[in-house]
Every structure is written in C-alpha cells, then in structure tokens.
Amino acid sequence: MTSTPETPLRRTPLHAAHLKAGARMVPFGGWDMPVQYAGVKAEHDAVRTRAGVFDVSHMGEFRVQGPDAGAFLQRVTTNDVMKLKPGRAQYNWLPNEAGGLVDDIYVYRVGEQEFLLVVNASNIGKDWAHLQQHAADFSVQLSDESDRWGLLAVQGPEAEALLQPHTDVNLSAKKKNAYFPARLLGFDVWLARTGYTGEDGFEVFVKADEAEALWDRLLALGLTPAGLGARDTLRLEAGFPLYGHEFADDLHPLASTYTWVVKDKEHVGRAGMQAAPPVKLIGLALERVPVREGYPVLLNGERVGQVTSGTSSPTLGHPIAMALVQSDAAQADAYEVEVRGKAHPARRVELPFYKRA
Template sequence: MSESTQTPLKRTPLHAAHLRSGARMVPFGGWDMPVQYAGLKAEHEAVRQRAGMFDVSHMGEFRIQGQDALKFLQHVTTNDVSKFKPGRAHYNWLPNDQGGLVDDIFIYRVNENEYLMVVNASNMEKDWAHLSGLTAGFDVQLTNESDQWALLAVQGPRAVELLAPHAEPDIVARKKNDFLAGKLFGVDVLFARTGYTGEDGYEVFVKPEQAEALWDKIVALGITPAGLGARDTLRLEAGFPLYGHEFGEDIHPLSSHYTWVAKDKEHFGREKLKSTPSQKLIGLKLEKIPVREGYPVKQGGQVIGHITSGTTSPTLGHPIAMALVNAEAAQGNDFEVEVRGKDHPATKTDVPFYKGA
C-alpha cells in the first residue's frame, strides 16, 4: 500500500501533550501513541517506586443499557456479571464460538441496568460488530462512546496518595475495582481503582476536551509520564496476558493461568470453551539473553511451543517470558529458547514474576 493511500493514524486528545513532553511516537493499533518519554527503564521504575501516568485513551468504551443488560452480558461473556454491584468493576472475556476469544475486557457497573465496557483499541470495531450481532431477543441498547472519553491511568505505590488531595469524594478508602463518579482538580471524572501494571492506582475517565489540562496538572504533582514500552514491561512482570499475544481468536484461553474468568454458566461459545486445551501458558526465566515473541521454545531439542511475550525485567534484572507450549511438555521445568539459531537455557517459573503491594 502506498503512503498516500494508507489510513492516517488516529490521535488521542493528549497528542499535543505527548509531543510537548518529548515523547517518541509510534503506530499502535491504528493510533499514534507514545512509546517512551525519558526512557523505558526510568518510566518503569517510576511506576514501581512512586507513580506514573499512561494515556490509554485509545481504548474503546461501550455503554450497555436496558432491562436485559445483565442478561445480555451474561450471554456474551464468561465471567459472572451478576456477582458485582453498582460501583464495582471486573475483568471478563468475550468468547467466540471456536474456543478462542474475541477480546478480553473490563466491565464497570453503573447501576442496575447500565454498564460500561472497556475494550482493546485494536479490537474496537470487531467487538462492536460481534456484540451488535448478538442483541437479538434482548431488551438492550448498545452505544459506542469511544470518542466521548479520554482515559488516563495513574499507577504506582504513591499514585492514590498524590491524587487524593485534589479528588472528591474520598478515593483513599476505596477498594480495588471500585468505580465512582467524582471530581479531580474540579473536573468531572469517573474514577476506577483498576490498572494494568501490578501496582495500585486509578484509571480516570474524562471528557476529551478536558483531558490535556488534567494531564498537565497530574504531571505537575510529580507523576511521571510513561509510554507503551513501560506499560508492556510492567504488565509482563505482573503476569497479565495481552490480547494478540497470550490471547486470540485461535488461542484457547484456558491454556492460561486466568481460568478463573470462565465461570460455570451458560454463555455464547461455551461448548467449545469447555474443551481441554492442547497447550499451556508458562512463565520462563533466563539468565542473560532476552527473548521476544515468536522465538521457538524447545525441550530436549524438540520445538514444543513459542514465546508469546518476553523482555528483560527492569525490576528483577534478568530476562522473563511467557510461552505457549504443548500441555504435556508444560509439566517439565527445564526448557531452551532458540535465539538466532542458538539454544539458550530457560527455567519454568511462577507467574506473576513480580507481585506488587
């Protein structure tokens, strides 16, 4: 495809703020996104030790309303949506009918018959079509609000402490996965005590036109802007699967350590999902050589799987990876990863690699 016919990259409402901060921008899921500012390691350490902030405005937001909103969500997801109350959120899956996932999502319960769903940016159009195609027979209304929200993720052990003096109502005493309307620096926002880093913090939903000023005020508190690079190393240390790597349309999600997301209930795609996975997702530790997605994983010289995500852990100081391997091979402890034609030893290790507060 020529340059002139390529679809232009979309920009979040914080694009100008990223450029002012000296961010290195890269294409990501159709968006022009910051991969780093001061540097990946510094941003990673800021989130682990103090507080950092990510622009995740590229994520999609769908509102689900109506008398059958709960019934509909129970049908299209694997986790039990009936178990959480208004003002709470939970992690969930959208299964397809082939034993894989359309997406992994977060659902926020606004009130008895109203929910907000956050979906991955690269899956937004696919998710919308999938959900819209399953509404028949349900008294439910779906609204795509993706252009109506900017989303800031403020994460780290000091994140809540730094935001709290400027927030109302109180955000300190809230529990993990709490969800509430409030104000931050006098601006109307939605607070969600959720995140993707393994640290405490809040994801803050704000109207796009107010996002840049809010970003600047949060940075002025001493909270470090962080890009996609640090977001990926943080989530990998915390053992969080990423759609397109550990999950996908043709990857059985029960091969992962997230089997708790599939509850024993009737839902779309349940029969295929009940099948036994032929693969298993495992954690690997290496001594020196970093490994990347797609590298072959071996046992006794035979290829038994591949790396799904890998990096050198800034916190632990050595390479870590998640790998999808044959289920029978997953029982072992010693593996090799092929890097540029040479095999390097790898040891199976528990996931998450790092446990925060």
C-alpha cells in the same frame, strides 16, 4: 503496523501533549502512541517506586443499557456479570462461538440496568460488530462512546497519596475494582481502582476535550509520564496477558492462568471452551539473552512451543518471557529458547514474575 494514505493513524486527545513532552511516537493498533518519554527503564521504575501516568485513551468504551443489559452481558461474557453491584468492576472475556476470544475486556456496572465496557483499541470495530450481532435477542441499547472519553491510568504505590488532596472522595475507602464519580483537580471524572501494571492505582475517565488539561495538572503533581514501552514491561512482570499475544480468536483462553474468569453458566462458545486446551501458558526466566515473541521453545532439543511475550525485566534484572507450550510438556523445570539459531537455557517460573508484597 504501517499506515497508508487511506488508513491514517488515529490520535488520542493527548497527542499534542505527548509531542510537547518529547515523546517518541510509534504506530500501535492503528493509533499514533507514545512508546517512551525519558526512557522505558526510568518510566518503569517510576511506576514501581512512586507513580506514573499513561495515556490509554485509545481504548474503546461501549455503554450497555436497558432491561436486559445484565442478561445480555451474561450471555456474551464468561465471568458472572450479575455478581457486580453498581459501582463495581470486573475483568472479563468476550468469547467467540468456537471458544476462542474476541477480546478480553473490563466491565463496569454503572446502575441496575447500565454497564460500561472497556475494550482493546485494536479490537473496537470487531467487538462492536460481535456485540451488535448478539444484541438482537435482548432488550438493550448499545452505544459506542470511544470518542467521548479520554482515559488516563495513574499507577504506582504513591498514586492514592498524590491524588487524595485533589479529589472530593475518600480514596482509601475505595477497594480494588471500585468504580465511582469524583471531582479531581477541578474536573468531573469517573475513577476506577484498576490498572495493568501490578501496582495500585486509578484509571481516570475524563471528557475527551478536557483530557489534555487534566494530564498537564497530573504532571504538575509530580507524576511521571509513561509510554507503551513501560506499560509492556510492567504488565509482563505482573504476568498480565495481552490480546494478540497470549489471547486470540483461535487460541484456547484456558491455556492461560485465568481459568477463574470462566464461570459455570451458559455463554457464547461454552462448548468449545470445555475442550481441554492443547497448550499451556508458562513463565520463563533466562540469565542474559532477552527473547521476543515467536522465538521457539525447546524441551530436550525438540520444539514444544513459542514465546508469546518477552523482555528484559527492569525490576528483576534478567530476561523474562511468557510462552505457550504443548500441554504435555508444560510441567518441565528447564527449557531452552532458540535465538538466531542458538539455544539458551530457560527455567520455568510461576506467574506472575513480580507481585507487590
């Protein structure tokens, strides 16, 4: 993605801190974001073995309030929002009328009539318009709080131990998908036991004008700053889909391994989603040659799909990829991936590639 004088790249509240830390900055979803600091492998390994911190302040935040807040979200999402109690969060989808995805999101229940949605940075405008379109039939108030919050993701097996001495909440009592207010390193924040790395950790909602000071204090604890490069290798090892790669407006989301996100209820796009997906998402492992998005996947010499995400796995020590292939070709054990005109062997493996024991 390139910027023009008419569409300058946006900056998170931590932009100056990234430059100070020597980050390599790249355009991402309309934002100027750090792709790496010391290096992707070093940052990846730090999160897998200790703890790192990511700036994810480019994500969008929408607040949904009112007597019909729950009913509204039941209609516009596929998961069962009403099962959420205050202080709990869930992964969810925003479907479109045809059964594709407007976005994949996280829903946090703040109170009986109040929710917070976190949406992908590149989809903020599209998601906002979609929600506004469907809100007319409900007694709800929507507010875009994307500029209000800084969002930091503290991830890794030592995340809890590093944060616990500096907060007023017993973190060990907070299970996965908990969402709660806390005092952390002198700041009033909201913490969520969520993340996108396959490791334990907490996402920290902090006032935008306090984000840089909190970031500096987290680094002083020994957390490793990590950029988009490590975030991508970590999420791919964990088998997490990325919007724009494994999901899109015109991709059947049940092609993924996340069929549990769709509950038996009335929701936008339900009819389209009930059709059988023409493709399936599979995991591939290769021996030596890394593959990238768009590379053809072959079965018996015939193209049956394409790579959606690929990398050389720092944890596993060999290339891995996710690919969408024709449903009737999704159960083979061996495929080939074409790289610059040459076919390289790939074996199908179950997702996720990595899961902490």
